[in-house]
Every structure is written in structure tokens, then in C-alpha cells.
Amino acid sequence: MRFIKANSFFDGTTFLANNSVLVLNDDTTLKDIVSEYDIEKSNIEYFEGTIMPGFVNAHCHLELSHLKNNIPKNTGLLEFAKHIISKRHTFSKEEIREAMLEADTTMYEKGIVAVGDISNGTDSFETKSRSKIFYHTFIELIGFNPVDSATVFDKGLVLLHELKNYNLAGSLAPHAPYSVSAELIKRIADMNLPFSIHNQESEEEHKFFMGEKSAFDDFYTSLNVDISWFNPPKKSSLENYVQALSHENSVLVHNTFTSANDVSLAKEKNVFWCFCPNANVYIENKLPDYTVFQSVENRICLGTDSLASNTQLDVMSEANLILKHTNVFSVETILKALTSNAANALGISENFGRFMLGKNAGLNLVEIENSEI
Numbered sequence: 001m002r003f004i005k006a007n008s009f010f011d012g013t014t015f016l017a018n019n020s021v022l023v024l025n026d027d028t029t030l031k032d033i034v035s036e037y038d039i040e041k042s043n044i045e046y047f048e049g050t051i052m053p054g055f056v057n058a059h060c061h062l063e064l065s066h067l068k069n070n071i072p073k074n075t076g077l078l079e080f081a082k083h084i085i086s087k088r089h090t091f092s093k094e095e096i097r098e099a100m101l102e103a104d105t106t107m108y109e110k111g112i113v114a115v116g117d118i119s120n121g122t123d124s125f126e127t128k129s130r131s132k133i134f135y136h137t138f139i140e141l142i143g144f145n146p147v148d149s150a151t152v153f154d155k156g157l158v159l160l161h162e163l164k165n166y167n168l169a170g171s172l173a174p175h176a177p178y179s180v181s182a183e184l185i186k187r188i189a190d191m192n193l194p195f196s197i198h199n200q201e202s203e204e205e206h207k208f209f210m211g212e213k214s215a216f217d218d219f220y221t222s223l224n225v226d227i228s229w230f231n232p233p234k235k236s237s238l239e240n241y242v243q244a245l246s247h248e249n250s251v252l253v254h255n256t257f258t259s260a261n262d263v264s265l266a267k268e269k270n271v272f273w274c275f276c277p278n279a280n281v282y283i284e285n286k287l288p289d290y291t292v293f294q295s296v297e298n299r300i301c302l303g304t305d306s307l308a309s310n311t312q313l314d315v316m317s318e319a320n321l322i323l324k325h326t327n328v329f330s331v332e333t334i335l336k337a338l339t340s341n342a343a344n345a346l347g348i349s350e351n352f353g354r355f356m357l358g359k360n361a362g363l364n365l366v367e368i369e370n371s372e373i
Helices: 062-067 077-087 093-109 125-129 146-165 182-189 203-210 216-222 237-244 260-265 277-283 290-299 315-325 331-338 340-346
Strands: 002-009 020-024 030-035 044-053 055-060 112-119 134-141 169-174 195-199 250-254 271-275 300-302 363-366
Touching (some): 055 315, 055 340, 062 077, 062 093, 062 112, 077 203, 077 216, 093 112, 093 125, 125 134, 134 146, 146 169, 182 195, 182 237, 195 237, 203 237, 271 290, 277 315, 300 315, 300 331, 300 340, 315 331, 331 340
Parallel strands (some): 112 134, 195 250, 250 271, 271 300
Antiparallel strands (some): 002 020, 020 030
């Protein structure tokens, strides 16, 4: 049994009393939280800094780890997507596997204990099944034409079944409003499982849905995809699908061009807002307007995106980028985004994101200084 004391403890939702001591069982599960005055002083281990639960990375693409340093920065979303499409399959299976193993190990070393991860195929399943990290895998589907929604959905179910064969948690997820029909989004949402979607990543997306001239026309032409059937709804992409969301958790990712009106429209749904600021800068060289999310700060979480759009998979780096560039959120709010909020978003709050008696949700030691972690 161990007795752990630090300068401060953040339990995933709030800071504990200064005299708190964590009591750990021999199997590292949390036995109790007691006062230091109830423990023999010589039995207490002291640490400088703040101890908090393990981090939860709400959005990642482990399967793209081999693309680190292979995609140019600041190209804009659609040029970035073209690079991904053209380069992701030009590596050997061994190179892809080794890159995933290294990324997985690095995340664990960075204090990440759980990840919401996007998979377009099966490449990452074996790595995840052997990992010390808990993964909830979002099987990502792409199918913009409504006539294909049933076929694409059924293919997703096949992948989801294969994921279950690895004893991994997961659910289906639409890629983005511009690449998945509203019909397919509804089919997925109606499964009432954790849900994720890349939301409002570029200004071109907004133009596309408003019926304005946008780069999406040339993008789909370059892919030889016919979108002549598409009738722009002349409203934001989020407004076009938000009513299809179920009562289950929905993680909306990036939100770089989300407006206050969009946030208001989503309030009646069980929405969590996931930010990946380093990826926003890498791709669009722009951060979201975080002020529009002040009213939903208990529903914000953080992700790293992939090594195709980031130089590292470190959620503390994401947290500090937000804290450095805005005074919208307090350090305590960001600590919640790294832990309990993200665990809630992924539906894993029974095991992660907080100090819980009888559980091991990880312990991270951090330093908080000058409003940075």
C-alpha cells in the first residue's frame, strides 16, 4: 500500500483539499482519499506539482502515424486531404505497423490512458489490442451520395464486427458533413452508440453548404466524384445534420469555423466539442473562436488528431496552445477537458477521467505555472 501526497490534487472535476492523500492498493487501484493528518508522516510519499488522473485523448488517427513529416503545413483542408489520399497507401505494412507502435508507446509515455481513435480500416486493430492504452475505435465511413448510404453502412458493420473480434470497443462514425450524406449520418446516429464527426473544419465547407462557389467543386472533380445531384441546403453544415443526432454522446471535432448560432443549435443534443488546436494550425493556420464555447465549457475536450497533421501526440501541448492564445478558459476548465470531460464524451467515465475508488484511471504529475501546464 502506498500513501501519495502532492502540492495539489485535481480529481478530474475539481481540486481536492490541500491535506489530501491518495491511498493506493498494491495493484495500483485507488483505495481511499484521506487526510494527511490521519497517516504516519514517514509513510507518505511527497511529490512536487499537481497529481491528476491519466489524460484522455478524445480524437486521434493512429493509423496515419506513418505520415509524420510527410504532409506540408498550412495547405488548407482540401489540399491536406489530397495529400492524405495520395500518400497514405505508399508505405509498406511494416512501416505502417512500426509507426503505430511508436505512436502508441509515445502517447502512453505522455500520460494518455484512453483514446478515441478513428479507423478507416483494420490496420490499427492489432496494435490497439496489445496496447496499455484503452481505445474506443470510431469506424469512419465515407459516402456522400444518399443512394449509397445502405451499402456504406453495411460495410461499416463488417469492420465493426472485425473490431469486436479483437475485443476492442468501438462504434461507427461519419467522416464529415461534406463527405457523408445526412441519411448515412442518421443511420449511424440511430445506433445510439458513441458518435464522432469532423465538424466545420474549413471556410470552404461553409460556402459549399450555403450554395456559394467553393473549392469543394474542384476537389470532387479531382477525385472523379459526381456531385451534380447535390442541392445545397443553404445553412451551415452542422445545422444540416444536427437534428439527426441521437441522445447518445456526439463528439464534434475541430469546430474551427463553428459559430455561436451553431453552438446554440446543438445545445438540445448531447454534444461534446473536441478541439485539436495544433492540427488546426498545421492545416488551416487558424484556431477556433473559443469565445463561442464559453457557455458549454463543461462539454469541451481535447484531441491530438494524427501525426499527419501534428508533430506530436501530446494532449498537454494542445492544452497549452489554447491557454497561450486565449484567456477564455481557466486552467481548471482545461484540466477537465483533458480528463473527465473527454471520458464523458467517449462514454468511458466509469473507468477513466476521475479518481475513483477501486479503479486505476492513471496518475499524472504535472506542474501548473503562469497559467500553463
